[in-house]
Amino acid sequence: MREGTGRPVFSGVAIGRAYVYRHQQAELPGSCGDAAAEQKKFDEARETARAQLTELFEKTKREIGEEQAMILDVQMMMLDDLDYLEGVQDMIAGGASAAQAAHETGDAFSAAFAAMDDAYMQARSVDVKDMATRLVNILCGGKTGFSMEEPGILVAEDLTPSETVQLPKDKILAFVTRQGSSNSHTAILARIMNIPSLVQAQITLDDELDGKMMIVDGFEGRYYIEPDEATQAAMEKKRDEAQAYRQQLEAYRGKPTVSKSGRKLKLFANIGNPDDVKYVLEGDAEGVGLLRSEFLYLGRDNFPTEEELFEAYRKVVEGLQGRPVVIRTLDIGADKQVDYFGLEHEENPALGYRGIRICLTREDIFRPQLRAIYRASAFGPVCIMFPMIISVDEVRRIKAFCETIKAELAAEGVAFGEVELGIMIETPAAAVLSRELAKEVQFFSVGTNDLTQYTLAIDRQNAKLDEFYDPHHPAVLALLRMIAENAHAEGIWCGICGELGADLSLTETFLEMGYDELSVSPGRVLELRKKVCESEV
Structure with missing residues (x-):
């Protein structure tokens, strides 16, 4: 038996034969006279x-x-x-x-x-x-594509974007790659497919590996090649227990999310585009706590029109069948760049021209988006959330612009509904000023990913700093407590839409802090509901 480690990107256990994926190398002709x-x-x-x-x-x-x-x-x-x-x-x-x-x-x-x-x-x-x-x-004349005779585990040096989308997904039990990261295309696909996978695995890609029995443990970040009987039995038991656990979670489908002491929590889902609404319904989320609007702008060579934005938002609102949706306005910048915006190169884009800073200085971008959101609100409950806030003045400018948009639509005879306005708390400045900011809006949602990186002065995209990046840092938790207390002191609700919301080790802490809502990946909702319902807090 051979075994090794890798970085897990999705938990679970997969057992099957290994398929070694190799890139097709074409024969390159040399120089040519014509x-x-x-x-x-x-x-x-x-x-x-x-x-x-x-x-x-x-x-x-x-x-x-x-x-x-x-x-x-x-x-x-x-x-x-x-x-x-x-x-x-x-x-x-x-x-x-x-x-x-x-x-x-x-x-x-x-x-x-x-x-x-x-x-x-x-x-x-x-x-x-x-x-x-x-x-x-x-x-x-090189060949592209890859086939698998039976379900198995795909092992590769790495997978390019177009390779991942061409793979026979119905036969892949797990991914194991020597390269990649938790944000690589392979990792993203693994999470969408809900299959256990490892990146940065310490594994040798030799021809002998192809076809051998293999086990991937996405819980511990380990793999086993030609496992012995004891390991095989232990991993089969672990896999069956994981499957049984997922089945047990179905008992919480449709149940109220209430702790044993009576603390009620709303469980919403984070999505990126209208097509993700089906995962919200499948996951039994109570609504959408974060619709990332920027994905409507990515992968294009020009700005989406107001009509295109409206149709996308309307599709989400109608698809949720009465459940609320919190739409975050455009958060282009930092790790999400779009050429046609014409943004200049920045040495430190995470601290640069991004989020609300673009919208407040580019009315041509902000206006069609707000008009589209307000128009979509005529079809169901909608909230708007503004990212990267650092001051009360910014919020007042936003509110004034929203009133202008509403007046325009009313004058045109265009229908729109009641829309709650809220802000993301993701900068230390907003956290410190949260009591004053709470007087201006109807809700807070904490973006814990950015709040952590800005509080700790650590680039969350830099793998070299993983050992220093600590979302459980006492300073981060102190800010989270302050934010919730200040929100409630002014009578508004407060949620979390960052990755920390799905951290089960902090669920009871968030309940004790008084958070009203957690918004997570759709597939984590039932697991989180079980945790809340079993809590004594």
């Missing part, structure tokens, strides 16, 4: 790649959701990157073949992205390499 002919080949390959990616985009959107499909849209935009195209053209003019130029220019650009300090730009390194590899395969 530059015009090679340039023509490259241009034709680009159009073929664009058609392939468009087809994959639609397939991914149908099967997984629009948010995940956007990774392919990014690659389609990269096919038109002028710097990349000029680099290829220069190499071909110098005598290189089209495939060689596409490959080497892609490698150079990928390395340049990987060397950047910004985590978002580093992540684009994989997209560039994936796009270039596709072009090379088209030019050289």
Whole structure:
């Protein structure tokens, strides 16, 4: 028996045969004397790649959701990157073949992205390499795709975005990759598919591994190859217990979320786009506590119109069948960049021009979004939440603008409903000023991810700082208590929409602090409800 470790990205136990996934390596032709002919080949390959990616985009959107499909849209935009195209053209003019130029220019650009300090730009390194590899395969007749004869565990060096969306998802029991991170495409897909998976695994990808029996323990972050009888029996028992636990959670479907002492809590879900509403209903969430509006702006080459935004919001509101939705206004910036916004490069984008700072200085962006949200409120209960607040003045400016929007719609005879206004508390400034801010709004929702990184002065995207990043830090917990107390002192409700909301070790702490609502991934709702119902707090 061989065993090793990796970073778990989704819990559970998977048992099956290993399938080693290897990238197809095309045979690269060297130099070529006819530059015009090679340039023509490259241009034709680009159009073929664009058609392939468009087809994959639609397939991914149908099967997984629009948010995940956007990774392919990014690659389609990269096919038109002028710097990349000029680099290829220069190499071909110098005598290189089209495939060689596409490959080497892609490698150079990928390395340049990987060397950047910004985590978002580093992540684009994989997209560039994936796009270039596709072009090379088209030019050289290389094969793409992967098949599995029976359900099993996929083991790979890493998986590119387009590879993950083409995989036979109905047969994959788990992922194990040597590279990747908790925010990689592989990790995101694993969480969507609810399968145990490991990234950054200490494993050797040799041919002998292919077909061998393998076990992945997503609880402990371990894998076993050709397990002995004792390990096999122990892991089968652990897997059966995990499945039985999930079945037990069904007993809490439809139940009120109330502790034994009578403390009532609302359990909402975080989503990224209208297609995710089905997961809200499947997870038995009581509403949506965070709709991330920025995903309606990603993967495009121009701003969505008011009508497009309205249709997306209306689809969510109607799909929730009377459940409330809290829509966060645009939070572009930091780790979410969009070229057509024309934002300048920043040395520290997490502390830069992002969130409400863009909206308050770009009425052309803010106005259509607010009009669309208010229009959607005519179809069901809607709240609006504003991100990255640091002052009372900002909130008053926002409220005044909302009144202007409402007056416009009323004058036009456009229907809209009653909309609660709230703010995200994710900066230490907002936490400290929470008593004053509570006088201006109707609710708070704490973004614990950013609140933690700003309080501890630690970049949460930097893996080197994982040992220092502590969301349970006494300073963070002290701010969380202060926020809830100040909200209630002014008679407004207060929730948590960050990752910490799903931390079962803190559920009773949040109950004791007095939080009214927790908004988490849809798949965590029943587990959290069980924890609350069993609590003595």
